[in-house]
Amino acid sequence: MTNSISKTILVVEDDRDISFTLGLLLEGEGYTVQTAENGAVALEMLSRYGIPHLILLDMAMPVMNGWQFAVEFYKKYDHKAPIIVMTAAANAEQRAKNIGAIGWVGKPFLLEDLLTLIRRYERN
DSSP: OOOOSSOOOEEEEEEEHHHHHHHHHHHHHTOOEEEEEEEHHHHHHHHHHHHHEEEEEEOSSSSSSSHHHHHHHHHHHSSSHHHHHHHHSHHHHHHHHHHTOOOESSSSOOHHHHHHHHHOOOOO
């Protein structure tokens, strides 16, 4: 990434292998990465560290799932950060639209496809 200011991406994902891999990939692309293992932890991080430039959101997580997170996020922060859904659920595109996400990838996904999507929708 050519930006001198690093953009922050919050990865909300309960699978540690996926979070770790995404963290390495995104940091290698010049992003600052924060990770949360569920929606409740993600909301805590938002209140503590502020709004990221983009949120990558898994939908099926323990404690607080992606739908619950999206409802609380929009209630508290409106649409201050775009959300990209990452899910293995059927009809992923419709699920993403239902929560107001700007995009989605179905699991399993190619890392290059996710990067392309992130670059297309990252906030200026």
